Amino acid sequence: MAPDSASAWLRLIRSEALGNAAALRLVTHFGSAQAAVDASPSAWLRAGVERKQPVPGPEDPQVEADLAWLAGAGNRHLIDWQHPAYPQRLRDIGNPPLALFVVGDFGLLAQPQLAMVGSRAATPQGLDNARAFAAELARRGLIVTSGLALGIDGAAHQGALDGGGATLAVCGTGLDRVYPARHKALAHALVERGGALVSELAPGAGARREHFPRRNRLIAGLSLGVLVVEASTESGSLITARLAAEQGREVFAIPGSIHNPLAKGCHRLIREGAKLVESIDDILLELAPQLSAWLQTQPAPPPSPNPSAMEPPAPDAESARLLGLLSDAPRGIDDLVAASGLPVQRVSILLTQLELLGRVAVHAGGYQRRDR
Known part of the structure; x- marks a missing residue:
């Protein structure tokens, strides 16, 4: 995020009399945090928000301290409302946060x-x-x-x-x-x-x-x-x-x-x-429909840089691969991940889908194949 953009969001966050919901209304109305902080009090009023105190300036000590903190390590981030990484699940709740501070991934x-x-x-x-x-x-x-x-x-x-x-x-x-x-x-x-x-x-x-x-x-x-x-x-x-x-x-x-x-x-x-x-x-089992829906939204794995390597299998081929690794004897998920070469999250979701279809069963802490 460019420093000017981060500064605008921080100025809204540091406007203590503003509140989260009003700040979101301003960003939505003006199209960006920068446009919101640059707008006049009368423009705010037309957007349905009364400016009860001045917005902190870009040289406000708290804003400068926040920017310094964000720049202090490579794993510190400000994920604002318009950031592509802002989670959709939070967008859907009442009064979602204007931005998230994150340390890590x-x-x-x-x-x-x-x-x-x-x-x-x-x-x-x-x-x-x-x-x-x-x-x-x-x-x-x-x-x-x-x-x-x-x-x-x-x-x-x-x-x-x-x-x-x-x-x-x-x-x-x-x-x-x-x-x-x-x-x-x-x-x-x-x-x-x-x-x-x-x-x-x-x-x-x-x-x-x-x-x-x-x-x-x-x-x-x-x-x-x-x-x-x-x-x-x-x-x-x-x-x-x-x-x-x-x-x-x-x-x-x-x-x-x-x-x-x-x-x-x-x-x-x-x-x-x-x-x-x-x-x-x-x-x-309760989360299986949501996990399945999430899996469908994920991009396909990138092709191997090795031209002679096999292309990643489609989801139905992945399910078939897992079924081929199963028998009447229960097999643990760690073993299936190692044998299939698939990521653990994909193996877990595919196994849940297969279980709902009646193709696999959970027994003794592992998965076994069921013949239909």
């Missing part, structure tokens, strides 16, 4: 994601479940998204890394700091291993109570669905689940003991219509 924003949330004061069993589910989701090719909080969030991020996948941490502070501080090493590790930190808050924003509901709507908005691992009836995770339902996302919950107060929130969600989850396959 911003390409993950558009990848299929499952959010995992839960109690900060989780039980050992809850933490084990979060790590195990996140690791398996990562192995199946999904991005694990959470909020970097203590408890379930941290276990989910760590589990995704353990599974060899990428994870997105949506933060309730500016990305020049890590909250909570004890997750600083985890935050650095997830970026170094192909993940990303994301926030709509500018650098310098601290951990304030009102920031976390805003963070939660982004966690829900970025994801295909939200899995609540363990939560009390007063947990903020239930807010994330409600936001997900309002945004048309799937809501999943892991049941627990009737004697565990941190299972009561999950039980409430299940009574209200959330999908009860006992295994990863319970989630993937």
Whole structure:
């Protein structure tokens, strides 16, 4: 992004009296952030927005500090509303963010994601479940998204890394700091291993109570669905689940003991219509239509630079290849990825499609062929 363009967006972000919705209205009306900040107060009024205070200038100290922060490392990005990498799922929610600050791989924003949330004061069993589910989701090719909080969030991020996948941490502070501080090493590790930190808050924003509901709507908005691992009836995770339902996302919950107060929130969600989850396959079967639709929008793999190499197979040929690798004996997804030479995400989605068609079955932690 050119510095002048970034500066215009930052000037809108730093217009504290403006608000996110009004800033989006101005950009839509004038066609660009630069045109919006250059417009007169009367032009704003004709666009339906009253200018209650001057817009910060390009030499505003906060704007200059933001630009310096963005330029301070090659993996820092500002993904504004008009940026091609701005995720479509966020465009579809109520009051989408004007822009996202990202540290790490911003390409993950558009990848299929499952959010995992839960109690900060989780039980050992809850933490084990979060790590195990996140690791398996990562192995199946999904991005694990959470909020970097203590408890379930941290276990989910760590589990995704353990599974060899990428994870997105949506933060309730500016990305020049890590909250909570004890997750600083985890935050650095997830970026170094192909993940990303994301926030709509500018650098310098601290951990304030009102920031976390805003963070939660982004966690829900970025994801295909939200899995609540363990939560009390007063947990903020239930807010994330409600936001997900309002945004048309799937809501999943892991049941627990009737004697565990941190299972009561999950039980409430299940009574209200959330999908009860006992295994990863319970989630993937629900998400299969969305994963299939996403796969169809992806460009075909580029041809091999080696002219003598075989062209990449079409999707039906890929399915046939997987079927040819299966028999009555269950075979794990890692083994199928290695044998097929296909990316893990494509193998996971194709297996789910084949399972829905009745061509494969899941048994003993692996996949086996079913004769029709």
